[in-house]
Every structure is written in structure tokens, then in C-alpha cells.
Amino acid sequence: MQEVALPDVDSILISAPGKVILFGEHAVVYGKSAVAASLGLRTYAWMRPTGDQTVTLRLPDICSSAIQWDLTALSDFVTSHNVVSSCEPTSLTDNKEAAAQPLLKSIAMVPGARQASLAFLHLYTSLFKEPQGIEVCVRSALPVGAGLGSSASYSVCIAAGLLALNGYVKMPKMSNTAYDATELKLVNDWAFVSEKVIHGNPSGVDNAVSTYGGAMLYTNGKMEPLNGFKSIQFILTDTCVPKNTKAQVENVRIRRVQFGPILDPLMDSMQGISNTCKDLFGALEQSDITLSDVLTGMEELVDMNHCILAACGVSHPSLERIRQLTARYGLRSKLTGAGGGGCALTLLRDDTGVDLIEKVKSELRAESFRCFETSVGCHGVRWASLPLDSKDWMDHWKHFVENRNVDWNILSNI
Numbered sequence: 001m002q003e004v005a006l007p008d009v010d011s012i013l014i015s016a017p018g019k020v021i022l023f024g025e026h027a028v029v030y031g032k033s034a035v036a037a038s039l040g041l042r043t044y045a046w047m048r049p050t051g052d053q054t055v056t057l058r059l060p061d062i063c064s065s066a067i068q069w070d071l072t073a074l075s076d077f078v079t080s081h082n083v084v085s086s087c088e089p090t091s092l093t094d095n096k097e098a099a100a101q102p103l104l105k106s107i108a109m110v111p112g113a114r115q116a117s118l119a120f121l122h123l124y125t126s127l128f129k130e131p132q133g134i135e136v137c138v139r140s141a142l143p144v145g146a147g148l149g150s151s152a153s154y155s156v157c158i159a160a161g162l163l164a165l166n167g168y169v170k171m172p173k174m175s176n177t178a179y180d181a182t183e184l185k186l187v188n189d190w191a192f193v194s195e196k197v198i199h200g201n202p203s204g205v206d207n208a209v210s211t212y213g214g215a216m217l218y219t220n221g222k223m224e225p226l227n228g229f230k231s232i233q234f235i236l237t238d239t240c241v242p243k244n245t246k247a248q249v250e251n252v253r254i255r256r257v258q259f260g261p262i263l264d265p266l267m268d269s270m271q272g273i274s275n276t277c278k279d280l281f282g283a284l285e286q287s288d289i290t291l292s293d294v295l296t297g298m299e300e301l302v303d304m305n306h307c308i309l310a311a312c313g314v315s316h317p318s319l320e321r322i323r324q325l326t327a328r329y330g331l332r333s334k335l336t337g338a339g340g341g342g343c344a345l346t347l348l349r350d351d352t353g354v355d356l357i358e359k360v361k362s363e364l365r366a367e368s369f370r371c372f373e374t375s376v377g378c379h380g381v382r383w384a385s386l387p388l389d390s391k392d393w394m395d396h397w398k399h400f401v402e403n404r405n406v407d408w409n410i411l412s413n414i
């Protein structure tokens, strides 16, 4: 096999944020607008060329043993499927997916691992000119499959790392994290390709937020910054009921086929909600209204958006329970992300006291829900090569992989 030199790097660390959708999930799949922002909770990936004959993928969040392929099997796969390596984003075809089945046998029974490794394999075989031995480990501070965009942040991490390993995007050192617009677009486009493998028919909002960070109104690939978002505070609560975005998106598709004249106006209504939200933020920026006015408007939008999503068939008794429980304290909640389980967001008012917030959270926890403390509007994807003498970094990384929620300042810089 012809040897192709990889960039002279020891290893690369990549990170990408999760997201919260305030309004417009599912409708955004049909070209309507969604209001979304990045979260302080991130996914991290570490990659290194090994020079040996194996590709090793470690996904400790979802799979306890490492997934491994030898280069001969990967070369046969690449050759038999005429895969031409290029940085031009290309979707996984049905033929290539079928041909990949033997490579996925060992993890077929692990929920989520099949899609995650298929997405990785597709990007790896598309971007590497010749299969090369590499080792990859992905670990997330986000709950996986809970509506906070873990699949998008996973996709952004593997896209950025594999592009960087192949020299398609520059590899900054830790201290310099400036990426140009072309590089970010390439990462976002490949992350979308990966999201398609995981979700089937994603809108692109999650990978866009994870790539670019901040808060935005997202419509069919168009991103408009929404500065007002950062002044909104909420509680994020995981019902801990597992959900699968692909299945929820498919359920809405089927319902839309069955009840088009009913579902289409619901999608239009969600567009109206996102438009109204944008107008409220706009008026706030012009100082035409106060934050309190914005929140009064938002409370109604949260309620209406949730009920429309419920009519689309993507609520769950546990999400309704969170709405009920928080309503007792005058707070409004809605599902966020794909629904059917996963997370709810509860809007807080500017005058909601700390004591009340703590009381609500402790009631939620008493019902075995999990509440997250995090910030919104954080930076998007970052990648950088680690110093060659990276023993310290490796120690930190291993610690993070083992302890997941460890508060590690060095990691938070990337």
C-alpha cells in the first residue's frame, strides 16, 4: 500500500458545543425558522496518527469496548466502492452503507454505536487519501440522546478532526484558535453529512450552532445572529427517558403524510412563533421594550410551541409532568430538541428568585429528573494540535475520559 504522509502532529484535540432549541424544532426540518443557541456543555475528541495497521475508535459514552478495523479491511472497502478521497462533502450512499455492514458487525447490538461508527467510517474513508492507522476517542459532557445536540457536536468533532488530520483545514496551536470562514464551512458541511447518517433527515440547525456557536435564527441554512438570547435564562431538565431523533423526525414525517392539511398550518404557526421571538429580541435591542416585556411574550410562545409540538406527536408523559410541576411555580416549560423524552427547558423570569429556582430544581430531582447548569451562546468548534511533549495534556485527557464531568480549565480553552 502506498504510504501517504500525514501532517507532522502528535495529536489533535477538538471540541464542539451542544445546543438548545428555544423555538421551532421539527418545523425547521420543513424549511421553517428555529431559534437556537450553543451551550457550555461540549463534546471533546482526541485523535492521533499511530503509524500502525489499525483504526481504533473509542466511544466510552455509548460503548464500553473499543471499535477496531484493520487497514486491509478498510482498503478493500474503499477500493470496492470506488471511494474517491476529496474534501468535497459527499453523502453516504445506500450502496456504501450496505457495503459497510460487515465492518459494523461487532457493534450492531450497541444502541447508537452503529450510527456513530458508520458516520465516522464514511468521513474517514471519504477524507483519507489512503487508509492510515489512527486512534480516536470521543467523550462528551452532554447527555447523549437527550435533545441537547450530542449527535451534532459528535459530528462536528469528527469532521473537524479528520479534516485537520488530512490537512484540509489548518492546524492552529493551542494559543491561536482563529479559523477562517472557508474552514468553518467545510467543517459544518461535513458535520451535516455525518448528522444525515445519524438522523436521516436533519435540518442542519444543530451542526450549524455547534460549528459557529452563539445564538441564531436558522432557516434553511441561513443564520441570523440573535443577540437578545443571552439575556434569557432557563433551567434545562433531562427526563432521562431515552429518545432517538431519527425516530421522532420520522414520526412527524409520517403524521404529515397522513394529516398534511392539519400539520402544515402547525408548521406555519411555529414559523410565526420564531418570527415573534425575533421581533421581541429586535425590540429589546432598540430599547423599545424591557426584558420583562420580552419574557412575558416568551412565556406565551413557550406554551404555544410546546402544545403545537405535542399535536405533532412528539411530547411524552414525563415532559408533560415537568410542565405541570413547573407551572405550579408560575414557570413555563416546553420540550426542546426532538422530544419523545429527552430534555425540557423552563423559562425563568428576570425576577425569579434563587430560592424559588432551587425549590423547583429539588422537586424535579425528587422525581428522578436531572437538571443541568450551563451557559448559552458559547464559542463554536475549536481544534488544535497538542504540544509534542503532551504528557500533561494526556494525563488531563485521560482524567476527563474517566470522570466525564470533571471541571477541567485546560479543556475548556479548547
Ligand SMILES: Nc1ncnc2c1ncn2[C@@H]1O[C@H](COP(=O)(O)OP(=O)(O)O)[C@@H](O)[C@H]1O
Pocket: 043, 059, 060, 061, 062, 111, 112, 113, 114, 115, 116, 138, 139, 140, 143, 144, 145, 146, 147, 148, 149, 150, 151, 152, 154, 198, 199, 243, 244, 245, 246, 337, 338
Ligand atoms: N459522545 C458520543 N459518542 C458516540 N456517539 C455519540 C456521542 N454523542 C452522540 N452520539 C451519536 O448520536 C446519537 C444521539 O443522537 P440524537 O438521537 O440525535 O440525540 P441528541 O439529542 O443527543 O443529538 C447517539 O446514539 C450516537 O449515535
Ligand SMILES: C[C@@](O)(CCOP(=O)(O)O)CC(=O)O
Pocket: 024, 025, 026, 027, 028, 029, 146, 147, 148, 149, 150, 151, 199, 201, 202, 203, 204, 205, 206, 245, 249, 336, 337, 338, 339, 342
Ligand atoms: C427535531 C430537530 O429539529 C432537532 C433535533 O435535535 P436533537 O437531536 O434532539 O438534539 C431535528 C433537526 O432539526 O434536524
Ligand SMILES: [Mg+2]
Pocket: 149, 150, 151, 152, 199, 206, 245
Ligand atoms: Mg441529534
